[in-house]
Amino acid sequence: MANYWKRIVESTNNKNSFWSTQKALISALDTFARRPAHVTSQAPHIRDATDLKRVMVIVVFSLLPTLLFGIWNTGKNTYMSIGVANCSFMEAFIEGSVHVLPLVLISYSVGGLCETIFAQIRKHDIAEGFLVTGLLYPLVCPPTIPWWMFICGIVFGIIIGKELFGGTGMNIINPALFSRAFLFFSYPAAMSGDEVWIKKPFYETIAGEIKPVLWTTIDTNRILSFLNNSDVNLVSGQTPLALATYKANLNMGSDINTHVNQVYSKWDLFVGNIPGSIGETSTLMCIIGATILIATNVGAWRIMFGCFFGAGLTTYVLNIISMNASLLNVSFSNHICMGGFCFGAVFMATDPVSGPLHKLSKIIYGFMIGALCILIRTINPAFPEGMMMSILFMNIFSPLIDHYVTEWKVTKYKEKYHAR
Amino acid sequence: MNVFNFNGGYNFMLRDGSDSIVSYILPSKIIGISPPRVINFKSKICVKVNQKIVSGDVLFYHRKQAHIKITSPVSGVIKSIVYGPKRVLEVIEIIADEEKSSQYKKFKKMSIDLLNKKSIITTLIDSGIWHKFRKINSNDFLGDENTFLKNQNALFLSLFSTEPHLSQIKFLLTNKNYMQFFLYGLRICSLLFNNIHIFDIDRNVPQKIFDFAHDISNIDLYQIENKYPAENSGLQHFLINNNKKNVVNISTRIFALIEIGHLFIHENVIKERYINLSGNGLLKKHHLIVVAGTSLRAILMPAMQKTTAKFRIISGGLLTGHKLHLDKYLSDDDTALHVSKEDTERIPLFFFRLGWNNMTMLKTWGSGFLPPQTHSISTNNNGEERACVQCGYCIDVCPVQIMPSLIMKASISNNIEKMEHLFINDCIHCELCTFVCPSKIEIVQHIKNGKDFIRKEG
Numbered sequence: 001m002a003n004y005w006k007r008i009v010e011s012t013n014n015k016n017s018f019w020s021t022q023k024a025l026i027s028a029l030d031t032f033a034r035r036p037a038h039v040t041s042q043a044p045h046i047r048d049a050t051d052l053k054r055v056m057v058i059v060v061f062s063l064l065p066t067l068l069f070g071i072w073n074t075g076k077n078t079y080m081s082i083g084v085a086n087c088s089f090m091e092a093f094i095e096g097s098v099h100v101l102p103l104v105l106i107s108y109s110v111g112g113l114c115e116t117i118f119a120q121i122r123k124h125d126i127a128e129g130f131l132v133t134g135l136l137y138p139l140v141c142p143p144t145i146p147w148w149m150f151i152c153g154i155v156f157g158i159i160i161g162k163e164l165f166g167g168t169g170m171n172i173i174n175p176a177l178f179s180r181a182f183l184f185f186s187y188p189a190a191m192s193g194d195e196v197w198i199k200k201p202f203y204e205t206i207a208g209e210i211k212p213v214l215w216t217t218i219d220t221n222r223i224l225s226f227l228n229n230s231d232v233n234l235v236s237g238q239t240p241l242a243l244a245t246y247k248a249n250l251n252m253g254s255d256i257n258t259h260v261n262q263v264y265s266k267w268d269l270f271v272g273n274i275p276g277s278i279g280e281t282s283t284l285m286c287i288i289g290a291t292i293l294i295a296t297n298v299g300a301w302r303i304m305f306g307c308f309f310g311a312g313l314t315t316y317v318l319n320i321i322s323m324n325a326s327l328l329n330v331s332f333s334n335h336i337c338m339g340g341f342c343f344g345a346v347f348m349a350t351d352p353v354s355g356p357l358h359k360l361s362k363i364i365y366g367f368m369i370g371a372l373c374i375l376i377r378t379i380n381p382a383f384p385e386g387m388m389m390s391i392l393f394m395n396i397f398s399p400l401i402d403h404y405v406t407e408w409k410v411t412k413y414k415e416k417y418h419a420r
Numbered sequence: 421m422n423v424f425n426f427n428g429g430y431n432f433m434l435r436d437g438s439d440s441i442v443s444y445i446l447p448s449k450i451i452g453i454s455p456p457r458v459i460n461f462k463s464k465i466c467v468k469v470n471q472k473i474v475s476g477d478v479l480f481y482h483r484k485q486a487h488i489k490i491t492s493p494v495s496g497v498i499k500s501i502v503y504g505p506k507r508v509l510e511v512i513e514i515i516a517d518e519e520k521s522s523q524y525k526k527f528k529k530m531s532i533d534l535l536n537k538k539s540i541i542t543t544l545i546d547s548g549i550w551h552k553f554r555k556i557n558s559n560d561f562l563g564d565e566n567t568f569l570k571n572q573n574a575l576f577l578s579l580f581s582t583e584p585h586l587s588q589i590k591f592l593l594t595n596k597n598y599m600q601f602f603l604y605g606l607r608i609c610s611l612l613f614n615n616i617h618i619f620d621i622d623r624n625v626p627q628k629i630f631d632f633a634h635d636i637s638n639i640d641l642y643q644i645e646n647k648y649p650a651e652n653s654g655l656q657h658f659l660i661n662n663n664k665k666n667v668v669n670i671s672t673r674i675f676a677l678i679e680i681g682h683l684f685i686h687e688n689v690i691k692e693r694y695i696n697l698s699g700n701g702l703l704k705k706h707h708l709i710v711v712a713g714t715s716l717r718a719i720l721m722p723a724m725q726k727t728t729a730k731f732r733i734i735s736g737g738l739l740t741g742h743k744l745h746l747d748k749y750l751s752d753d754d755t756a757l758h759v760s761k762e763d764t765e766r767i768p769l770f771f772f773r774l775g776w777n778n779m780t781m782l783k784t785w786g787s788g789f790l791p792p793q794t795h796s797i798s799t800n801n802n803g804e805e806r807a808c809v810q811c812g813y814c815i816d817v818c819p820v821q822i823m824p825s826l827i828m829k830a831s832i833s834n835n836i837e838k839m840e841h842l843f844i845n846d847c848i849h850c851e852l853c854t855f856v857c858p859s860k861i862e863i864v865q866h867i868k869n870g871k872d873f874i875r876k877e878g
Contacts, residue, residue, distance in 0.1 A: 031804065035770035038801040039762050042865070044739040044851040045732070046434075046584075049778035049785055050858050051803025053771040055811070058784055127806060169807025169859070297783045357810045357825070406826065410841065413821065417661060417846070 005030075024119035028126040055298055056128040062292035062299075063135050063347065065285040067104070070278035071096035074143045077275055078216075082223055095217050096143075100278055103138040103150060110151050111137070114158040118167065129168030129353065133158070136176035136347060139279025140340065140388075141183070142191065149187050153179040173395040174354045177388055184388065239276045240264050240338040241377070241384040248327040249381070257331050260338075269337035279343055286342035299350040302359055306366020307345035307373075311335060314374040327378040335374060344387035345370070349394075356398040361405040369394045421623065422642045424659045428817040429647040430781050430852060433794040434584040434738070436760070438696040438705040440591050445722075447519070447691075451494060451713035452502075452511040452749030453479055456551055457735075457742070458559065463490075463509040471498050476525030476547060476689045479512050487564040491548030493691045493712040495523050511749055514713070524688040532607065532684075540612050541565045544680065547689050552676040552752065556669040557654050557848065573668040574615040576653040577677070579625065583648055583737035584797075585698035586756045589674040591707055592694055593626055601681030601690075603632055608680050610636045613670070619656055621646040648739070649819055654848030658820050673755060693750065697723060700797055701731045701759035715749050720759060732799055734758040739851045763798040781817060781856050806859040814853035814863060820846050824853040824863045831870030836877060839870050847871075 009030050011017040019026060032053065040047055072089070075096030079087040087095075111134050112126075119126045137154055157179025162171040184191045216223070240260055247259045264274050272282025279285075293299030315332040322328030336342055349355065349369050356365045369390045376386025383389065455461045462483040467473060474495040482488035496516040504510040517523075527543055542565070544550045553562050556576065562568055581588055592598050606629075610616055616639045618629070625633075625641060633639040644650045644659070653671030675694055682690040693712045697720070698705045704723045716733065724731070734741040735754040744754075767773075775785030779795035782788060787795075814824040822843050830838035844867060853863045 032771070034766040034768050035800065035802065036804055037764040037766055038804060039732075039764060039799045040801050042743070042862070043741060044855045045734055045741065045760075045799055046738050046779070046797060046855065047800070047802050047860065048782065048856050048858070049775060049780045049787075049802050050782050050856075051771075051860060052806050052809065052858050053803060054784050055858055057771050125804060125806075129809070167807065169809050295783065296788070352811045353809050355810070357812050357815070357823075359812075406823065406842075409823070410843075413843065417658070418843075 021120070024124065024126050025116050028116075028119075031125075052128045056131045058292065058296050058298045059132045059347075060135055062289040063132075063139065063279070065288045066139060066279040066282065066343065066347075067100075067135065069272060069282045069285045070139060071100045073272060073274075073281055074099050074278060076273065079218065082218070084218075084222060091217075098217055099143045100138065102147070103141065103143070103145075103278070104135065106147060106150060107138045107154050108134040111154045111158050114155055114163065118159075118163040122167075124167065127168035129162075130158075132351075133162075133176045137179050140176065140180045140277050140343070140348075142277050145183070145190055149183060149190060152186070153183040156182045169353055171353055172399070173392055174348055174351050177348055177392055177395075180388055181392055239384075240269060240274055240334075244327060244330060244334075244338070245381070245384040256327060256329050257334055260330075260334060266333065266337070269334065277340060280340035283337045283342045286346045290346040293346065293350065299346065300352075300355070300362050302362035303350045303355060303366040303369075304345050306363045306368075307341075307349055307370040308336065310367035310370025310372075311341065311374050312370070313367075314371040318374065318378060330378065335377070339377075339385045340387045341373060344373070344391055348387075348391050354395040354398065356402045356405070358402060358405045358409065360408075361398070361401040364401050364405075365394055365398055368397070422640075424642060424644045424656075426645060426650075426655065426659060426819050427821055428819045428852065429645070429649065430817065430855075431647040431792065432582070432584045432738075433792055434779075435794050435796045436698055436700045436702075436705060437585050438587075438698040438707055440588075441706040442591055442595075442709060443706055444709045445714075445719065447494075447516065447711040448714050448718045449516060450499060450513055450715070451516055451711060452513045452715060453490060453492060453713045454511040454749055454751045455480070455490065455509055457751060457753045458561075465501060465509060465512070467498050467501075467512065469498050469500060472496075473498065473514070474523045474525050475691065476527070478546075478548065480509060482551075482561070485561055485564070487545045488551045488561050489545060489548045490551065491689060493689060516711075527683060527687045529687050530684075532611075535608070535611060537569060537612055538565060540608060541568060543683065547683050549676060549679050549683065549689075552679070553670050553672045556657050556671050557845065562668070562670065568668075571666050571668045572614050573670055574617060574657075575609060575613040576656050576669065576671045577616065577618045577674060578651040578653070578656070579618065579620045579629070579674065580651060581737070582621070582646060582650045583739055585696070585758050586651075586737045587694060587696040587707065589694075590626070592675075592678075593629075598678055599626070599628060601678040601685065602674065603628060603681070604685055605677030605679070605681035606632060606639070607636075608684055609677060610638055614638060615640070617642060617656065617660060619644050619651070621650060649848065649850035649852065652819075652848050652850055655819050655850070658846065658848070675755070693752070695719075695750070695754060696756050697759070698756065699734075699758040699760040701725055701729075701761050710750065712752065713749050716744065716746055716757070719750065720746065720757065724759060730762040730764075731759050732762055734760070738797065739855065740849065760797050760799060763800040765800070782813065782858075801860055803858070803860050805861060808859055808861060811858060813856045813858065817852045817856050819850060819852070820848055822846050824867065827870065828861065828863050828866040831866045831873070834870075834873055836874055839874065844870055844874070 008019050009026060011019045012023040012026050014020055072093050075092030078095050079092060111130060115126055115130045141150060157175045161173055161175040161178035165171045243263060244256050244260050248256055268274055270283050274281050290304060294301045312332050315335055318328040349366060356362055372390035372393060373386040376383055376389050455463050463480040464483045465480045466478050473492050475492055477492050478489045479492050480490055492514060494514060494516040496514045499513040499515045501512050502510045527547060551561055579590060593602060619642045621644060623643060633641045649655055657669045679690050691711050692709050694709055696707045702723045703725055710719060733744045733746060735744045736756055776787055778785040778787050780788055808825055818824055827839060827842045827844050830842060847867050849864055851864050857863060
């Protein structure tokens with residue numbers, strides 16, 4: 001087997017061989033399985049052991065807690081949607097896997113296909129950045145999204161958001177978020193927070209016949225009893241942010257925080273046992289991921305700090321100036337636990353390619369993301385969630401921030417070392 | 421004693437360095453003198469095949485700078501003159517005379533009180549030591565007498581080395597003779613240069629040097645933080661920060677001072693050179709005193725491991741050195757020889773391991789969380805070249821606080837204005853940014869290309 005693979009790898013250099021047409025894919029698989037044999041060509045003769053593959057692998061590791069929790073949470077909420085509140089851990093996990101893992105597989109395979117085609121045309125190697133994009137994308141999508149929409153999103157994001165600019169390292173915006181933005185504006189009904197989580201009953205009665213609609217591992221009898229029983233309390237399935245917006249629009253004159261925390265307790269919001277996009281719900285898991293990223297120095301703590309600081313300051317100011325009970329009143333703790341704030345701040349904003357370069361610009365960039373996110377959430381009635389918008393917006397501005405910080409650094413350097 | 425600390429840098433701890441034993445090898449029959457390894461060194465040859473020469477005779481000089489002369493360290497007969505591609509001189513091979521019957525060219529003896537700058541420079545140019553002084557950052561030779569005396573100048577010396585497996589000159593200075601030569605050379609230099617800055621990593625400067633520096637007003641001793649690239653004279657110059665115009669900053673190796681001392685005490689050029697051998701391809705790793713121009717084969721073959729593995733011979737440090745071929749001769753630029761096995765091992769699932777033994781400046785491997793440990797040498801690239809992802813590691817490690825990744829991008833787009841705006845000329849070529857780059861981009865090579873482009877365009 002190993003010999004056979006070796007022969008395939010060698011034959012990719014032979015122009016007449018069939019395998020030479022698959023060179024990008026084969027060399028990507030080969031260098032992933034075993035460290036490449038390349039040696040340094042000139043000084044320095046020794047190199048750091050870290051390369052992009054390792055950096056990306058670390059990010060994937062840090063995303064795993066979020067993914068696993070997302071799987072469990074999806075299953076749990078699916079059970080909730082048919083009125084079963086006390087399902088076991090394994091039941092929920094298995095049910096969640098049925099819904100989430102196909103999305104991850106589709107994301108990797110379809111996105112990987114786009115990446116491979118472009119790499120093959122350009123005669124490049126496949127860049128490692130896709131490892132992270134392919135996992136980030138399903139985590140920011142709602143689990144109920146139809147597969148065809150999901151595929152449209154990833155294809156659009158990879159091709160328009162990344163490959164047209166020249167692949168990993170050249171893109172100006174985060175491709176995973178760009179894919180989500182595409183879905184958000186193209187299919188708002190499937191993406192908006194009102195009914196995201198509610199799974200339609202898995203069996204529908206069409207012309208008197210009961211027909212399966214979705215894959216599920218849930219016992220058929222449970223679903224049938226749910227369908228036949230009209231007394232079961234239905235879970236609304238609204239995401240906390242959508243709920244807050246909804247309550248604010250009703251303008252009932254009381255504090256929004258109380259309304260939200262009546263439905264979702266603060267603890268639930270923090271742990272993430274709430275409806276929402278697959279990976280975004282759990283603040284706790286994001287903190288674990290952030291710990292890995294910061295400890296390994298792969299994710300910039302300055303950006304994360306900037307995000308929280310910006311959001312905190314904006315919330316504080318808004319809380320002071322708000323007179324009546326409106327969205328402006330939502331507290332900081334609710335803001336960071338609701339929606340994708342934590343996930344965005346930890347995994348999306350820290351993307352090095354679309355983010356800024358200097359330490360100072362990282363803080364500014366993070367601060368602006370946090371502040372903009374809160375502003376969009378509270379002041380703009382059209383979008384309950386603002387994290388995606390604010391990150392994409394600041395992605396566009398990060399070269400500008402970098403430019404001014406570079407100029408500032410150059411001036412400072414000149415004064416210090418080239419004064420005469 | 422001023423103490424300097426600097427940003428960035430890294431304390432390399434690598435196995436297979438040379439131990440503190442200094443040994444001699446017998447002089448070989450044929451020695452070869454090659455031009456300094458400087459780009460565009462066009463030589464004008466002064467000797468013919470079969471001509472008899474004595475030690476100290478000029479063999480060739482720089483075609484454009486006639487004061488850069490290379491002399492023969494031994495007496496004998498010219499065996500052959502070998503040219504490389506484009507008829508560039510590669511080496512002049514000499515059949516050396518027996519030790520006893522050896523003659524040498526005598527340089528005029530003068531008492532130290534009678535020496536003036538002009539007579540020192542003339543002697544140094546004639547004896548072929550002048551080319552061992554180089555301008556900092558540009559690595560150019562010094563000008564001739566008149567140009568040299570026109571400007572102020574400062575000499576930078578390091579008594580140590582932090583780059584893995586460069587020769588530790590301190591071992592040599594424990595020898596009484598060499599110490600005497602060194603101090604005399606330092607004395608001569610203190611007459612010649614306006615300022616001399618001597619750096620060491622700790623306060624344990626040899627007492628004699630300490631006393632000597634204390635007595636002479638234009639010699640300053642400094643202490644510098646013990647991490648690579650502390651011995652880089654570009655960095656030392658950057659830290660002292662005397663960016664006055666019309667000051668020529670010069671660096672040289674300690675051994676050049678020993679040569680000067682020998683020249684003025686014994687009135688002839690020194691024959692020996694001092695190198696150290698290291699690397700996992702060698703059985704014996706030690707310091708060596710050999711005759712200048714000995715062939716690498718004679719030096720390395722007795723010590724090399726007998727395996728079929730592919731070896732890489734590096735002259736100089738592991739970070740800034742360059743590859744050599746076994747057929748070459750030892751040049752004056754070679755102060756250390758490193759032989760290491762090419763690491764082409766394909767480790768399965770390398771990128772998923774914990775990596776407690778991987779050498780890294782970052783924290784992406786387990787070793788980043790352990791106390792500093794020694795690592796084995798690996799010439800593996802540890803990955804393939806990718807596009808820059810703006811991780812900013814190169815800016816963090818840069819000891820002179822410039823922005824390598826931005827300069828690299830300006831260099832690729834041939835944007836001279838931008839390159840100069842970002843201080844491309846402050847780069848000291850320490851190669852740390854290339855070492856740390858996770859995208860495996862040859863950043864310093866791009867910066868060098870940018871500098872060349874600026875020079876070409878004027």
